[in-house]
Amino acid sequence: MSLQNEPIIVAKDLTISYELHRERKKLTALQDINLDVKAGEFVVLVGPSGCGKTSFTNAISGLVPKESGSVTVRGEEVTGPGPDRAMVFQDYALLPWRTVESNVRMPFEFQDLGISESEKNKRVKECLDLVDLTGFEKSFPYELSGGMKQRVGIARALTTHPDILLADEPFAGIDAMTREAMQAEMERIVMETGQTCVFITHSIDEAILLGDRVAVISYRPGKIKEIVEVGFPRPRMSNSEVKTSREYAKLRDHIWKLVKDEASQTNRGE
Amino acid sequence: MSTKANKNAQVFETDDPNRIQDIGWTFREVWRRSRGFVVTSLNITIFFILWELVTIYGNINSLFLPRASDMFAELWTGLTTRAPEGAVFSGSILDHFLHSFNNLMVGLAIACAIGIPGGLLMGGNKYIESILSPYVWALASLPRIALVPLFILFLGFTTTMQVTIIVISAVFPIMINAWAGVKTTEKSLLAAAKVFGANRRQLYIKVVLPYTLPFIISGIQQGIGRGLIGVVIAELFGGSNGLGYLIQRSADTFNTAMTFAVLLLLIIMSLSLINFTRWLEAYVAPWRNTNHV
Numbered sequence: 245m246s247l248q249n250e251p252i253i254v255a256k257d258l259t260i261s262y263e264l265h266r267e268r269k270k271l272t273a274l275q276d277i278n279l280d281v282k283a284g285e286f287v288v289l290v291g292p293s294g295c296g297k298t299s300f301t302n303a304i305s306g307l308v309p310k311e312s313g314s315v316t317v318r319g320e321e322v323t324g325p326g327p328d329r330a331m332v333f334q335d336y337a338l339l340p341w342r343t344v345e346s347n348v349r350m351p352f353e354f355q356d357l358g359i360s361e362s363e364k365n366k367r368v369k370e371c372l373d374l375v376d377l378t379g380f381e382k383s384f385p386y387e388l389s390g391g392m393k394q395r396v397g398i399a400r401a402l403t404t405h406p407d408i409l410l411a412d413e414p415f416a417g418i419d420a421m422t423r424e425a426m427q428a429e430m431e432r433i434v435m436e437t438g439q440t441c442v443f444i445t446h447s448i449d450e451a452i453l454l455g456d457r458v459a460v461i462s463y464r465p466g467k468i469k470e471i472v473e474v475g476f477p478r479p480r481m482s483n484s485e486v487k488t489s490r491e492y493a494k495l496r497d498h499i500w501k502l503v504k505d506e507a508s509q510t511n512r513g514e
Numbered sequence: 515m516s517t518k519a520n521k522n523a524q525v526f527e528t529d530d531p532n533r534i535q536d537i538g539w540t541f542r543e544v545w546r547r548s549r550g551f552v553v554t555s556l557n558i559t560i561f562f563i564l565w566e567l568v569t570i571y572g573n574i575n576s577l578f579l580p581r582a583s584d585m586f587a588e589l590w591t592g593l594t595t596r597a598p599e600g601a602v603f604s605g606s607i608l609d610h611f612l613h614s615f616n617n618l619m620v621g622l623a624i625a626c627a628i629g630i631p632g633g634l635l636m637g638g639n640k641y642i643e644s645i646l647s648p649y650v651w652a653l654a655s656l657p658r659i660a661l662v663p664l665f666i667l668f669l670g671f672t673t674t675m676q677v678t679i680i681v682i683s684a685v686f687p688i689m690i691n692a693w694a695g696v697k698t699t700e701k702s703l704l705a706a707a708k709v710f711g712a713n714r715r716q717l718y719i720k721v722v723l724p725y726t727l728p729f730i731i732s733g734i735q736q737g738i739g740r741g742l743i744g745v746v747i748a749e750l751f752g753g754s755n756g757l758g759y760l761i762q763r764s765a766d767t768f769n770t771a772m773t774f775a776v777l778l779l780l781i782i783m784s785l786s787l788i789n790f791t792r793w794l795e796a797y798v799a800p801w802r803n804t805n806h807v
Contacts, residue, residue: 355711
């Protein structure tokens with residue numbers, strides 16, 4: 245791709261705030277965020293809960309209006325959702341009355357991408373195949389385990405071939421063992437598709453294993469505390485040397501120290 | 515055998531066929547599954563036998579408690595005979611049942627036609643909601659029976675009056691449930707649909723409506739219960755046909771077996787209708803049930 249190394253998402257002095265209903269007060273969720281994401285890059289945001297990480301992906305997806313500053317995708321200001329951005333949700337957000345296949349097909353119903361019916365079928369099939377769900381097309385979400393549900397969520401996000409994949413703590417509700425499998429799956433998908441991804445997590449290990457860069461967000465208001473480059477070659481999940489290396493431990497410790505001060509503030513604040 | 519039944523276990527197309535074995539039926543398993551039905555049937559049968567015995571040997575005035583067999587006989591003849599052409603009063607349970615059932619269905623249909631769109635509009639538009647909600651809550655909280663004299667005054671002792679009372683009884687549970695369904699649509703489903711490009715119309719048609727459907731059905735279920743109360747009240751107060759009227763009439767003429775037969779019929783009718791809507795709810799929204807099995 246010629247766009248390689250060109251920033252695809254540019255956030256400039258991005259500030260997002262919410263109004264508190266009971267008191268006439270405004271809560272700043274994110275303050276003066278400056279972050280560029282290059283095409284094909286995997287950027288992970290780590291921070292304590294309530295620090296506004298979710299607001300950042302919501303601002304990129306266009307779900308949440310910004311207070312000041314700007315977010316641009318391929319040079320265009322984000323004003324609302326668009327087919328170039330797709331999202332994976334923490335609670336899967338699958339329509340329970342639809343089959344797996346129908347859920348994955350959902351994005352095609354809402355937006356006209358100028359794709360033929362056969363191409364749509366092909367893409368649905370491809371994406372289900374990519375997340376290893378072939379054979380479950382006719383199952384309903386309530387019949388599936390958490391990990392499988394989230395794979396449906398990932399397949400749904402990829403059907404439209406979005407430029408940017410946003411993931412908001414996608415594996416937070418999934419048990420530890422499945423979670424590792426899902427991380428490996430995510431890495432494989434990103435390596436296969438070259439997908440640009442903005443990923444939010446609480447887990448430092450998940451951040452290091454998946455991210456090209458890890459942005460540590462501070463607690464209320466959320467600011468970028470530091471952006472850490474992760475240099476390990478991929479695939480990292482299947483390579484046991486990565487997790488046991490000294491470098492990994494050092495990186496983990498570094499990020500942990502950055503997060504720790506913030507996390508202790510969370511405890512004080514609540 | 516050390517296997518244990520698990521309601522959540524399922525077979526998928528991708529399963530290794532060797533994982534699935536035919537374990538056959540044992541007497542114990544057949545009993546375990548049919549036990550509920552057998553016990554309930556026996557329970558009810560014993561209840562009626564005891565009733566019969568008490569009324570035979572208990573020296574009880576049949577004016578107050580008829581024999582169970584008399585009640586069933588009355589129910590059977592009542593359901594298998596019709597009044598002759600041109601009769602002023604029908605003693606046939608079937609005639610009155612059809613009148614009541616017809617009224618109930620018409621009333622429910624009108625209640626749905628008002629309640630479902632009304633509830634959806636209230637859930638979807640905050641202006642409509644704020645204008646209508648005080649009236650909805652006021653009428654919903656008013657004991658409906660208090661309105662009966664007023665409707666008799668307006669409409670006389672007519673079928674229209676009876677149907678109106680059924681509608682007034684049934685419409686609010688349906689409306690309030692539809693309203694609540696729209697209001698409680700999961701935020702993440704809405705966010706997902708928005709992210710994938712749904713406009714407002716699509717949000718309502720593809721997310722909010724299907725999400726609300728099981729709510730509407732449970733509203734109808736409650737509406738059936740309330741509607742039946744409406745049927746009986748309307749016919750007790752005014753009118754010369756229907757099951758409510760027949761209860762009144764048979765009690766007045768000391769035909770207690772008939773009174774009990776009608777009560778039994780009302781129980782059967784109500785349970786059948788409510789079970790039907792339960793089944794319908796489970797059918798259209800299976801995900802809701804598995805969550806709390």
